[in-house]
Structure formats: C-alpha cells, structure tokens
Amino acid sequence: MATIGDVARHAGVSRSTVSYAISGKRAISAETRDRIARAIEELDFTPNAGARALKTAQTMVLGLLLQFHADEFAPAMLQYVLPVSEAARDQGYDILMVTDPNGPSAIHRIADSDMVDGIVLLDVTFADPRLAAIEEVRKPASLIGLPRDPVGLDVIDLDFGEAARMLVDHLHERGHREIILISPPHHVVERGGSYVWRFRDGAVERAARYGLQIHPYYGESRQPAITSSVNGVLDAHPQATALIVHNDATVAALPAILRDRDVRVPDDLSVVSLYSRDFGEEFSLPFTAVESAAADLGRRAVEQLVRRITRSPDAGPPVLRFVPPVITDKGSTR
Amino acid sequence: MATIGDVARHAGVSRSTVSYAISGKRAISAETRDRIARAIEELDFTPNAGARALKTAQTMVLGLLLQFHADEFAPAMLQYVLPVSEAARDQGYDILMVTDPNGPSAIHRIADSDMVDGIVLLDVTFADPRLAAIEEVRKPASLIGLPRDPVGLDVIDLDFGEAARMLVDHLHERGHREIILISPPHHVVERGGSYVWRFRDGAVERAARYGLQIHPYYGESRQPAITSSVNGVLDAHPQATALIVHNDATVAALPAILRDRDVRVPDDLSVVSLYSRDFGEEFSLPFTAVESAAADLGRRAVEQLVRRITRSPDAGPPVLRFVPPVITDKGSTR
DNA sequence: CAGCTCTTTCGAACCGGTTCGACGATGAAG
DNA sequence: CTTCATCGTCGAACCGGTTCGAAAGAGCTG
Structure with a gap:
C-alpha cells in the first residue's frame, strides 16, 4: 500500500502538503493540488486508518x-x-x-x-x-x-406504557369489557426487560380506570408451548372478547391457532398487538397493532x-x- | 487513558521494557515484571489499538x-x-x-x-x-x-446438489413416483444465488435417473403470495405424493396451508425440506429435512x-x- | 584480573499519518 | 522603495506503541 510519503515524493512536495491538500485545512495552490490528486490516483493511495486514529484520537x-x-x-x-x-x-x-x-x-x-x-x-x-x-x-x-x-x-x-394504554383505549371505545393480555415470556422479565412490565402496567392500570376486566399472562417463545398456552388461556376465559398480544412468537403463531379453534377475527374475537413493523410485514400479520419501528x-x-x-x-x-x-x-x- | 510511557515512568523503567514485559518477547527479570504488572494495574493501562496496528500492521x-x-x-x-x-x-x-x-x-x-x-x-x-x-x-x-x-x-x-440428491433418494426409497419441488423465489436466481440451481439440478437429475416425475417451481417469499402459490401448485398436480421445499418462507407457512387444505402429513402427502437448523427450531418445523448449520x-x-x-x-x-x-x-x- | 558470555535494560528509530511554527515569495499599502 | 500581510509550502515534532542494536553489569573461565 502506498503511504502519504510515496504520494509526496511522486508529486514532488512534502508530506504535510499532501495532508493539507487532502484535508483542505490550509490553502494549497490549484496546481499542486492537481498534481497531488493525480499522484493519489496513480498510486491508489488510501490513508492508513490506524495512523490517522493515532494522531487525531478518532477512529470513525x-x-x-x-x-x-x-x-x-x-x-x-x-x-x-x-x-x-x-x-x-x-x-x-x-x-x-x-x-x-x-x-x-x-x-x-x-x-x-x-x-x-x-x-x-x-x-x-x-x-x-x-x-x-x-x-x-x-x-x-x-x-x-x-x-x-x-x-x-x-x-x-x-413508550411501551403509552402503547398499552392506546391499545386498551382502542378496545374500550369499541365496548369490550373483558380482555386477555399475553406478555413476553416470563424469563424476559427476570432478565430485566423493562418493556414487559411497562406495557403490562400500562394496560392493567388503564383497564382498571375504565373498570375493564383484564387477565394478564406471560406467553411462550417456542412451539408447541405457544399453542397449548394460548389455547389454555382462551379456554380459561370464554367470556373475554378481546386479546392483546405483546409477544412476537405468539403473534406469529396466532393466525394458525385461531383458525384451528374456529375463532374468527374480529367477529368472534378482537385482537390487537404490539410488534415491529418489519416483523409484521414479514409474517403478513393481519392484526391492528402498535407497530414499532x-x-x-x-x-x-x-x-x-x-x-x-x-x-x-x-x-x-x-x-x-x-x-x-x-x-x-x-x-x-x- | 494511560499510555505505555506513563506505565514506564510509574514503574521506573523504559517504554521498551514495558513493551517486552507485556509481549514476553524478551526476558525480563521477575522483579521488574512484577513492578510493571502493578503499574499497569494501578494506572489501568490498555494498549492503544491504533498505535499497535500502525507498527505491527495487524489490527486483529x-x-x-x-x-x-x-x-x-x-x-x-x-x-x-x-x-x-x-x-x-x-x-x-x-x-x-x-x-x-x-x-x-x-x-x-x-x-x-x-x-x-x-x-x-x-x-x-x-x-x-x-x-x-x-x-x-x-x-x-x-x-x-x-x-x-x-x-x-x-x-x-x-453441498446443495448432494442435499437434493439425498432428499430425492429418501423419497424414492419410499416408493414415491411423482414429486413437487418448490425452490426459492426466482429473483434469487437472478441475483446469482447458485444454491438455487445447484439444489434444483441435483434434484431433477436424480429424479430423472430413477424415472421419477418431478415438477419444479419457484416459490414466493411473502404472504399471501406464498399461500396462493402453494395451493396452485398442489392443485396442478393432484397425483403428486411428495413435496420437496427449498424455501424458508414457504416451509414456515406450510403447516398452516396444509391444515387448511386438510392434507395430513405424511398420510396424504410426504414432505421433505432444506433449511437451517436454527430456523427449523424456531418455527418447530415438523418436516424431515437436510438441516444446514x-x-x-x-x-x-x-x-x-x-x-x-x-x-x-x-x-x-x-x-x-x-x-x-x-x-x-x-x-x-x- | 583480563576476557568472554549471558542476562537485563535502555535509547533510538520506526510505523504513517496530522499539525504547528516558520520561511520565502508575492503583492498591496504607505 | 521599504514595510507588512498573505499565500503556499516545508521541516519537525508528535500520537503510542514495537523492535533492533547496544550497553551495563553479573558471573564464569583461564
């Protein structure tokens, strides 16, 4: 690899002149600038990142x-x-x-x-x-x-708390009185993923304010546990008319689960969710949701x-x- | 940040001695080595990566x-x-x-x-x-x-060709005579993903050798195109008894599609696939497959x-x- | 005890850039 | 025709490591 010294020699100037020509931090005559540019081109010079970082204390x-x-x-x-x-x-x-x-x-x-x-x-x-x-x-x-x-x-x-409140509002406006919430798996909470309870607390608190019944659960992250857990939850609350899902793995599996139960959305059950936009697109999720980006x-x-x-x-x-x-x-x- | 010079001064030796003590490229007396180690500890010294890279021409x-x-x-x-x-x-x-x-x-x-x-x-x-x-x-x-x-x-x-041959062998051994193959989307071929035709050619060639009928298709990567394309293909070949899927998006969607068609695996249709192990685990795919790692x-x-x-x-x-x-x-x- | 070897350490050069201070040439101002 | 900026360029120092050659001192030999 060519160094700045090679360029300088090739252009017949000093190393500092080359440096200034490149950085533009001092004026260089058009003529020498051209000569240097040509030398850089011919020698295929690229500044060494380590050397530059050493002096400038910036690695980019x-x-x-x-x-x-x-x-x-x-x-x-x-x-x-x-x-x-x-x-x-x-x-x-x-x-x-x-x-x-x-x-x-x-x-x-x-x-x-x-x-x-x-x-x-x-x-x-x-x-x-x-x-x-x-x-x-x-x-x-x-x-x-x-x-x-x-x-x-x-x-x-x-703002996970606000996201939860918006989704509860959305359901409340439509007259739902009993809601199921499926959060991420419990081990995510143990690991300290604050978004789990920020969302959960937001939902529970807002539901309480409206006097809605809400049944919060932690979901699963892998099949077949997902399916059996969702089925269990739905069986436990036959009166619930809406489902809030804050769990990627569960929401991805949900269409198949509901189809198997012959539950139609939204006729038999309303579903809202929180997932990232890309994720929703990839799985073509058909649920009203807060799409995080x-x-x-x-x-x-x-x-x-x-x-x-x-x-x-x-x-x-x-x-x-x-x-x-x-x-x-x-x-x-x- | 402390430099090697700081360490040297603190330990009362020269910079080179510190360097040798660290790299072990020359013998240093146990006593000074200890002194240097202590200085490094106290000053919390870590060598500057840029400077090291500059001299050694290695960035790690x-x-x-x-x-x-x-x-x-x-x-x-x-x-x-x-x-x-x-x-x-x-x-x-x-x-x-x-x-x-x-x-x-x-x-x-x-x-x-x-x-x-x-x-x-x-x-x-x-x-x-x-x-x-x-x-x-x-x-x-x-x-x-x-x-x-x-x-x-x-x-x-x-070895995608070999993978395809193995899967065809697997089906042939079980007496299948008519097979459908779903490859990745066609734009992957256009992009130059050689694994598409390496697999495809392997499958077609091996099927020909056995005199099996094989119907190769390019799949889709997004819903709802996946579902309609798979349905179309299955409808077109009602006599086919086996399906080879070399397409992640399709294989992920397949369980739901087959359930909707009331096609039971393996009773009504045999399915084999090629996907990566992690992928299969994540979606708990129930298909016999070549699992790439x-x-x-x-x-x-x-x-x-x-x-x-x-x-x-x-x-x-x-x-x-x-x-x-x-x-x-x-x-x-x- | 001179001469030699071996061990341990040091000083200086170097890697490839950047940047500061200075210097010669040029042009404008007085 | 000095004097003084301004412009363009250069040389040297520096960033923080590594490494080569050499020097100082200890120990051994004859």
Missing part, C-alpha cells in the same frame, strides 16, 4: 453491543443491526459489532484500547451491568432500551451518539426519548 | 460483509452473523460489520485503509462483483457461498480465514469445502 468507528439469549425468538434484536449500521455509514462511521456474552469486559476491551469513538448498547435491561462499564470507560454511548438509572446517557425507547430507533440512537461524539451544540443535555407509539388499524377489532 | 479485526435484499425473508443471512462473530472472538479477533449496499467500494474502504486483517464475504453469488474488489485489495478472504470462479480464495458452502459454516470460514492471515502452515492451498448434508428424519414421509 462505533461499537455496537448486542447479546443473544438462546431462548429468544431470533429476529428481535437483529432488526436493529441493519438500521444502526446504515445510519452509522451515513454519518461516516463504521460498526464494530460485539456479541461477547460478557458485555462489561467487551466494553472495556474496545473502549480502553480506543478502537471506537462511541458505543451503541442494544436491548438495555433495567439493571444492566454494562452501564457501569460504560461509565468507567468514559465514552459517549446511546442506549436502546430503558434502564432504571441512565447515569447521564442518551436513551431511546418506544426498529429502523427509526436505531437511526436516532446513532444520530444522537454522533452528536455526542462531535460535541455538537445541538446534542443538548442527555436525552431520554420515548418514541410515541403509532397505532395501525388493520380491522382486527370491532 | 475481521471485516464481515453482508448485503440485504429488501425482498428477502429476513432471518436467512443474519444467522451467520452471530457464529462468525463468536468464532472470531475465540481467535482473538473483533468484527467490523459492513452492510454497505455497494460491496466493492466497502471492501476498498476497509481494506485499503488497513482497518481489517481479512474479510468474510457472506452470501456470495455466482458472479459476485465483490470478488474483483477482494482480488484488488490483496487481503485474505473467506467466502460463504459458491462463486463461478473463486479466484484462489477459500470457499465454504453446503449456519453456525458451523460461519465458524469454519473464520477459522480458515485466520489460518490464512497468520500464514499458518496448515492453511494449505485454497480450499473449496463442501459441507456434506445431514438428513434429519422427523417422520414427515412414508
């Missing part, structure tokens, strides 16, 4: 931390990966993706060695051990998911992170941004 | 190139991401994940600037434009997916790549490795 790389949970319905977390990566590229950054199950040590590894300028934390839990590590390494970070204490970091998440969250997280890194004045104080839910009516209620 | 980072196709059933490619990342970590490497739709330019960007030591190319097509770029940048690379001309690179892929492919690709990078003697000449298919009998045939 963002860390993306994700953790996998074996028991999980897979597409969930990966939906953020692509949008985050694309948003980063738009801002001139690359993505160092880390899946190390030991999050805190991974954070130290990539941050202490200055491999990244900032970090995106995916699927942040209520008491996430990674937050302490983020504080220690003193790097800008953006969190997707709500922790108990954001320790002064930027957080973005869907992973792409939107991911992009915003990256943009805010870059503002922090560049100390942009419009970064403002640490933001806790709840994305307002949007309900899409697909006619699965009445 | 692998590039992972993937491209997304909007029309795709999402989980497919992402299944490789986690295994690749974990295998890399096991070998001491991190992953720079690039989703740039312009693959060749992305390759130049990360390779020419020496951000990575090697590159894993995912979902390589028959005439993949990224291969030319890989050749130009002269970096070790591992391909997952079979190109027409591997230009001397290491390739790993499932994305985790296995990803890991092997990384290991071979690292052997290339380190010029390990057991890297050998460029390998074209076809992973032999394994059939898992789930009783969906008779």
